[in-house]
Amino acid sequence: MGDHPSKRAAGRIANELTDQIFEPPLRTELLRDEIFCQIIKQLTDNRNRLSEERGWELMWLVTGCFAPSTNLLKEVMHFLGSRRNQIAHDCVQRLQKTLRNGTRKYPPHQVEVEAIQHKTTQILHKVYFPDDSDEAFEVESSTRAKDFCLNIANKLGLKSHEGFSLFVKISDKVISVPEGDFFFDFVRHLIDWIRKARATRDGPTPQFTYQVFFMKKLWTNLIPGKDMNADLIFHYHQELPKLLRGYHKCSREEAVRLAALIYRVKFGEDKTGLVNLVKMLRELIPADLTKAQSPDDWKRGILSQYNADAGMTQDNAKIEFLKVIYLWPTFGSAFFEVKQTTDSSYPEILLIAINKNGVNLIHPQTKDILATHPFTKISNWSSGNTYFHMTIGNLLRGSKLLCETSLGYKMDDLLTSYISLMLTNMNKPPGGRR
Known part of the structure; x- marks a missing residue:
């Protein structure tokens, strides 16, 4: 609050002091009342305008972090209600929300501290x-x-x-x-x-x-065309990169159809870019298929399909794109390239696709699905900085899949989220991870 001289004001990040104030009471409930009492004490009859302003900034931050005990709540509310400034009114509302939503785990974020320091209570x-x-x-x-x-x-x-x-x-x-x-x-x-x-x-x-x-994140209950806004803002733009990276098993005919739709999404009815189609193939064709035929053959096929779609809007082209890949078993997947050494019948480098059907093991070259493990058959999983491990079937007699990957945290999170959603939809309380 500026009442005590500080040697290190310059260069200090906004939440350095607030961390020192809020970390102990967030760990120890008994200290929370103490913080409220100290701030109220320093706001009472404070004749230093700058000190008082900073005191209200602290009160605003504390009311968004934790509430006082039931014994002190009435006194705190009375104090806030007796003050005629706008921040006191905001503090009452913040305290009511904190009582409703619960106590924070961490001190205020730098964004929150800087917001109130700049006299804005809207972040x-x-x-x-x-x-x-x-x-x-x-x-x-x-x-x-x-x-x-x-x-x-x-x-x-x-x-x-x-x-x-x-x-x-x-x-x-x-x-x-x-x-x-x-x-x-x-x-x-x-x-x-x-x-x-x-x-x-x-x-x-x-x-x-x-x-x-x-x-x-979780691609369940999704039918292209059912929610246009979701299709246009999210589904199309999230699925397009996966197609172009060559993660799906896609025929040449499907690739031509999809390329014509991708071009239409980019340019609509503008045909001026068609002369440069060969140079654009990387933006239109899955990476693993570009050499499947000559660039001129790709161009001929795409032109023919593009002309056949004449009159289609760019938005409808996005929906049609989704309708094609929706039929594939890998639609809506998160893909991970991993190294596995547990099963000699699988390639050492494996493509894993996690989607609503479960965990799919895919051959990285042929894109054939080698196995699909439904979520109901996965009994255990764990991850670290360099690995992802999963047990399929019984914990004692089940098979294990051990993968080397730096994205284990993402695989772990997806698996946890899909299983949690599955259990919620079965009207059972979601169980904790084993």
Whole structure:
């Protein structure tokens, strides 16, 4: 609050002092009343305007983190209600939300601290979408990921938010936010975790920026054309890169059909780019099929199909694209290239596709599905920085799949999320991981 001289004001990050104030009471419930009492004491008859302003900033932050005990709540509410400034009114509302939604796990995020320091109690957060658009959404200290997802889905006019998730991209990782977590808690935890992992012994503490994405995560109950907004913003743009990387088993005829649709999505009825079609093949044809025939043969086939679709809108081309790949057993998959050594009948480098049908093991060259393990048959799984392990069938007599991969955390998270959703839909409380 500025009442005590500080030697290190310059260069200090916004939440360095608030961490010192809020970390102990978040760990020890008895200290929470003490924090409220100290702030109220310093806000009473404080004749220093700057000190008082900072005191209200602290009160605003604390009311979004935790509530006082039942014994003290009435006194805190009385104090806040007796003050005539706008922040006191905001604090009452924040405290009511905290009582409803529960206590945070981590101290305020830097974004929250900087917001109140700049005299704004509304925090707008930019969210990016797969179609390269973005939009700002209001996020509160008490906003959980599920509420955030619902808010975005409503604003975008999606028919359902089931299967959608927030993802935080930080450094070289993209991590899904668990729907029950407070949004700012998760981001705070993630940054702290990566900072500790990357910290140099004597160097400066690295600063990390992050981006928030909203994407389809679990591809269940999805029929192309049923939810146009979801198809146009998410499904098409998320499925296109997987096709072009050559992860699906795709015939030449299907590749030609899809390439004509991809071109139409990009350019509509504008035919001027067709002369450069051969140079664009990488953006139109799956990587594993480009050499299946000559560039001129590809061009002839794509031109013919494009002309046959004359009059189709760019939006309808996206839907038609989805309708073709929807019929494939690998539609809506998250793909992982892993190295396995447990089963000599499988190739050492294996493509794993996790989708609504379960965990699919795919031959990386032929794209044939070698095995599909439904979620009901998977009894155990674990992951680390370099591996993903899974047990199929009985824990004692079941078979194991041991994979080397740096994306084990993503496989683990997807498997957990699909199984949790499956159990929820069976009207059973989702069980914890074994």
